[in-house]
Amino acid sequence: MGGGWLNGVKRDFTKEEALEEYLFFLADDALILGQQLSKWCSVGPVLEQDIAIINTALDHIGRARLLYQHLAVLKGGVTTEDSLAYFRDHMDFRNALLIEQPNGHWGETIVRSFFMDTFNFYLYDRLRSCSYAPIAEVAEKSIKEITYHAQWSAEWVVRLGDGTEESREKVQKSVDDLWMWTGELFETSPIYKELDPSFVKFSTLKSSWLEKVDEVLQVATLTRPEDGVWAQTGGRYGVHSAQLGFILAEMQILPRTHPDANW
């Protein structure tokens, strides 16, 4: 393919495009994870944890809204937070593949959250000093809840890992199964060429993330998969797993069925 594309993936971005892409990384991660977690409502292992996980879903969706509202301003015209959530197709979503993986059992959801929450913790902590004020403001506003998410999911990894034989086995399998989706979190992207260094490059978070994951897994008596597992890729440039289609079909059905309606 010619001009600005490599292996079917767009390589050249304007400054404006790069900024939007970065915002979609953040916003779509928040929305899709929130949507996934919200499915735990009324099916959690104990009522207190239903409350905890609903609360986390609320935080993610709340953060997604702030980011989409800002994107809507950038895009102008008729774009709204809801048109961005409800009227884009899978190829326009920029969320990491990790979080579109199915909820599975409690341990799978916990491990998926633990990987993502730990990533978000280092990311948003640093984004508080992003030169782009709207991002810095969202980061400042969210860091407290993101810190809580990371603690909550790490505590659950430890509880399940160092709980019963059955729980250890189950959660170890979740770690092993989900590992191949974590490499993508630290991918480089051509958008960074257009952004100043205060837009945290995800690749720079890898060592802190790995150190924390190792620490928690060790306390949990779990083992991390060997280095060199082939990492899946695609979410950040719109190539998704089939799971996302179902997530969007469910989420978008009403506005798409009644495009002229206000809710």
Added chain:
Amino acid sequence: MGTNISIEEKFQAYVDAENKVEPKDWMPEKYRKTLVRQISQHAHSEVIGMQPEANWITRAPSLRAKLILLAKVQDEAGHGLYLYSAAETLGTSRDQMIADLQSGKAKYSSIFNYPTPSWADMGTIGWLVDGAAIQNQVMLTRTSYGPYARAMVKICKEESFHQRQGYEIIMKLAQGTPEQKKMAQESLNRWWWPSLMMFGPSDDNSPNSEQSMRWKIKRKSNDTLRQEFVNKTVPQAHYLGLTIPDSDLKWNEKRGSYDFGEINWDEFYNVIQGNGPCNKERIAHHVKAHEEGAWVREAALAYAEKEDKRRQNTTPAA
């Protein structure tokens, strides 16, 4: 004053003087049983009531509506927790109450045995079901058992908020596209009668009511509460331009109240006895979640025990 009054009479006098009964106070066994039954039933209603609404969280049509619905269902889970705690003060454990719910021994509000096929049902539940619940719960803020009355004060505040949110959903639909109006009316058609049934049997057929009124657990009869609800709700429906599905409904000038048609009591008793459209589904859902969570609860418990041991081993001997 005679000295030979019984402890039951003393209790009645205490309640008559508008005093609150607290967990450690003496109370008639039947008072305790009635309260455990009523409070646990209330807790179960909050918890089972999460299901018909959780059903729409992933499909809420705007991000704002999704957040509001999530927050609402979270509040309900919270209400379930306070109420289980209030019931536990009477000496029955939450595990026991949950076992009774799952075996069918304990009941929950029959309204949740109806399905929610439409987004409009999220509005109707808030408007009518929470509206009916508030009618009952405002009365319960003055109930004679202290922990229950206090839990109700907090719950009522949140329920009024839910009712306004439900009304807002219905209002948007009623003022929306023709399809949205149709959704709103269709939902009202399905929920109106079950909402009236929420107040329980008519006063002539409500065997436990009289004693509960005497003990000031309950302060208004089922029919009184039902009439108050109808009077309050009919003008709201008119304002929305929706039609209440009752051809006998009309304003009675003399009574200063709406007359309304006869409730289908066959349906009422059948749904209570387990024959509603969703009775089996609701309990099966609860049992499934509970069973699938067993390994998680066991793990949490095992971990907590290990932690306790580790703490003991590191505590220096005195």
